[in-house]
Amino acid sequence: MTSRESLIYEKSFPVEAGFDFAGRVSGEVKAILTGMGLPKETIRRVAIVTYEAEMNICSYADQGTITLRVKPNFVIIEAADEGQGIEDIGLAMKEGYSTATDKIRSMGFGAGMGLSNMKKFSDTFRIISEVGKGTHLKMLLRIRKDQDSKEP
Ligand SMILES: Nc1ncnc2c1ncn2[C@@H]1O[C@H](COP(=O)(O)OP(=O)(O)OP(=O)(O)O)[C@@H](O)[C@H]1O
Ligand SMILES: [Mg+2]
Numbered sequence: 001m002t003s004r005e006s007l008i009y010e011k012s013f014p015v016e017a018g019f020d021f022a023g024r025v026s027g028e029v030k031a032i033l034t035g036m037g038l039p040k041e042t043i044r045r046v047a048i049v050t051y052e053a054e055m056n057i058c059s060y061a062d063q064g065t066i067t068l069r070v071k072p073n074f075v076i077i078e079a080a081d082e083g084q085g086i087e088d089i090g091l092a093m094k095e096g097y098s099t100a101t102d103k104i105r106s107m108g109f110g111a112g113m114g115l116s117n118m119k120k121f122s123d124t125f126r127i128i129s130e131v132g133k134g135t136h137l138k139m140l141l142r143i144r145k146d147q148d149s150k151e152p
Pocket of ligand 2: 054055056090110113115
């Protein structure tokens with residue numbers, strides 16, 4: 001599922017567990033893509049999947065890295081973390097399934113929609129996880145130049 005297109009831009013961001021800096025990476029990714037002039041509809045989808053991946057690292061992992069890559073027709077988001085991993089990926093992908101603690105829920109997370117939304121908003125979605133080691137997500141989002149929206 002790798003695109004052979006040439007790389008236009010690449011940057012990796014560390015993600016810490018906990019909520020002190022939660023949302024910083026997805027905000028930065030959004031700003032970079034806006035600065036590159038990508039279509040708003042594409043930026044919105046990338047921002048959603050990056051935010052969900054970031055929040056899952058903050059909630060369920062010890063630390064992680066999110067990598068943004070831009071190619072002529074694709075944005076690629078990779079999220080790799082070290083942490084507890086996911087035992088049953090099929091179950092974790094189900095809408096509404098969540099192991100969020102009360103603390104995570106009190107912050108507004110834990111609807112069990114993050115992974116299913118990442119799959120929904122990306123064109124290609126891959127997840128690999130090993131219990132006790134960590135989780136690796138790779139998402140490809142096609143840059144839809146024809147479907148730009150006038151909305152902010
Ligand atoms: N990076 C991860 N490491 C370990 N477990 C994870 C990770 N990401 C998701 N999970 C597990 O998969 C479940 C479902 O994740 P998902 O993002 O769909 O929902 P959620 O985080 O529980 O709630 P929401 O994303 O709607 O706030 C989580 O509750 C958690 O058990
Ligand atoms: Mg989540």
